[in-house]
Amino acid sequence: MDAATARMRLESMLAELDRSIRVLRGDPLTGWDRSPADAGSVLTDTDRNQAMLEAATAQRRAVVAALTRLDEGVYGRCADCGMSVPEGRLEARPEAARCVQCQARRERRR
Template structure:
């Protein structure tokens, strides 16, 4: 496991998330609040809010992964302690769980 490469990828992902969040927070639909536009404004606002929430969750996962690198626990499942497969970390360097524990976690979140 090359933690230097993982750190670089995570720092790049963090910078990308920060840029995207800043852009979305800066978007303000400049439409008149007429009755015909009210639904469109709400829909645009809802989409921006959903995108922001998703980006902020991703950003938090990236920050936690960088913290695991600093603590020397990166690449280990936060639930069972087993190694997270390198292929999984290659695709999702912020991954905190092995596939088995991630499936359990996802099922519990439903």
């Protein structure tokens, strides 16, 4: 993927993530008149919202890091082994910092 296409995709992802994070940080329950019987579903909604916010924030960090790598001229190189990240991986995950093998090793260590 060429640098211009990568930048365009990453900036688009960043804008979408920023919108999602703004929505998730809002209080969707404000103004709702819920009965005490709904307390369990409110907790479930809050937990789900928090999990989505954490995931979106982590992905946002990855996109910002990818934009930084692009600016530094190292985008498309694995952060661990230095080899090229396959084109297909970058197409699927433009924010990817590692080749498939290094990412798999990293995930197994967790």
